[in-house]
Amino acid sequence: MKTHNVKKPFGVYSFLIALTIWCCASGSTTEQAVSGEQKEVGTQIGEYVVTTFEDAKGSLWFGTLSKGVARYDGKTLTYLTTKEGLPSNRITSIIEDKAGNMWFGTGEGISKYDGQRFTNYSTDNTLCDNRVSNLLIDSQGDLWVGTWGGICKFEGDQFIDFPVPVPSINTPINEDTKNWITAFLEDSRGNVWFGRDGYGATRYDGKSFTHFTKDDGLYSNNVQAIAEDHAGNIWFGSRVAEKDDPDEHKRFGPGGITRYDGKNFIHFPGIEGLNENDGYEIYVDRTGKVWLGTINQGVYRYDGEVFKNYPVPKPIMSITEDQKGNYWIGCAGGLYKIDLNDQVLNITTNGPWN
Numbered sequence: 001m002k003t004h005n006v007k008k009p010f011g012v013y014s015f016l017i018a019l020t021i022w023c024c025a026s027g028s029t030t031e032q033a034v035s036g037e038q039k040e041v042g043t044q045i046g047e048y049v050v051t052t053f054e055d056a057k058g059s060l061w062f063g064t065l066s067k068g069v070a071r072y073d074g075k076t077l078t079y080l081t082t083k084e085g086l087p088s089n090r091i092t093s094i095i096e097d098k099a100g101n102m103w104f105g106t107g108e109g110i111s112k113y114d115g116q117r118f119t120n121y122s123t124d125n126t127l128c129d130n131r132v133s134n135l136l137i138d139s140q141g142d143l144w145v146g147t148w149g150g151i152c153k154f155e156g157d158q159f160i161d162f163p164v165p166v167p168s169i170n171t172p173i174n175e176d177t178k179n180w181i182t183a184f185l186e187d188s189r190g191n192v193w194f195g196r197d198g199y200g201a202t203r204y205d206g207k208s209f210t211h212f213t214k215d216d217g218l219y220s221n222n223v224q225a226i227a228e229d230h231a232g233n234i235w236f237g238s239r240v241a242e243k244d245d246p247d248e249h250k251r252f253g254p255g256g257i258t259r260y261d262g263k264n265f266i267h268f269p270g271i272e273g274l275n276e277n278d279g280y281e282i283y284v285d286r287t288g289k290v291w292l293g294t295i296n297q298g299v300y301r302y303d304g305e306v307f308k309n310y311p312v313p314k315p316i317m318s319i320t321e322d323q324k325g326n327y328w329i330g331c332a333g334g335l336y337k338i339d340l341n342d343q344v345l346n347i348t349t350n351g352p353w354n
Helices: 016-022
Strands: 002-005 049-054 060-064 069-072 077-080 091-096 102-106 109-113 118-121 132-137 143-147 150-155 158-161 181-186 192-196 200-204 208-212 223-228 234-238 256-260 265-267 282-284 290-293 299-302 307-310 316-321 327-331 334-338 344-347
Touching: 049 091, 049 334, 060 091, 060 327, 102 132, 109 132, 132 181, 143 181, 192 223, 200 223, 223 282, 234 282, 234 290, 282 316, 290 316
Parallel strands: 049 316, 091 132, 181 223
Antiparallel strands: 002 208, 049 060, 049 327, 060 069, 069 077, 091 102, 102 109, 109 118, 132 143, 143 150, 150 158, 181 192, 192 200, 200 208, 223 234, 234 256, 256 265, 282 290, 290 299, 299 307, 316 327, 327 334, 334 344
16 A cells, blocks of 8 residues: 655546446346236336436436436336437436435536536536546535546536546556546545546545555456445455456456455455456445445345345446335346345336336
């Protein structure tokens, strides 16, 4: 781990780079059996459901890579697209501010939605890069923006670049993704963490930066997800860096899930899919259980002692627990739900929603 003093801030896209790596097949229709009869065939919410979110009113939001935002308000599924005012139908991040505004990270900038109209931001009005990957509103109400060109913060009426030092590493860098900010986390102590593709993870305490890399114990420097559990452990999901190698015979290496307890980095080699693999999603639910998404081994729920597997059949991109205790799983291949009976259901435009 290396620490830097802080300096004052100065100043080919799409998640498809990562998704292409996954090489997954996804269906567009499905049928649900109900009481021995077949329901009407429904289409998938989106071919790629990359982000899931529940707002303060209980509405569910699903970001897709080609169909905009899908919203389910408990009764009706509707879509918000460029026709309604979004700058792009490629949605990569969804958050809500204290005033109830929804913020969407897209492939063409940021959009704020107040329920009636959209206010869009791009490089034309000081956004650091239009290829937005992650959004975070911290405990102070500050908006952080992660892009494929670095980080910026929204301050009043403009975006200010937030440069992060580059750690010393001894692994190859992919020039296409080296400035990609892959994840954000504000931990329970107020530190802000950044996931970085090729440079591991960086923790910012308000004054200085501390870097965590493969040399410290991470599986890979290509960190894709960061979460904190109720005990204060930091979990990292990373992808196999070797998959960037132009030689297809060398695209194998360490990746997956790492837990950091403040001193030690712990791996889980005995759990299939959590090592020598890509880890794109980690989610901690209200009771403190840690949910770990895999590429081809479904979802694991870890209660601190036991890993329980749920056979979601597609690569996992996002997990959200709703107010009722259901888990909504965004996938490369559609939307799934783990219900209160632990059933895994594919949710299409026809549901089943309840």
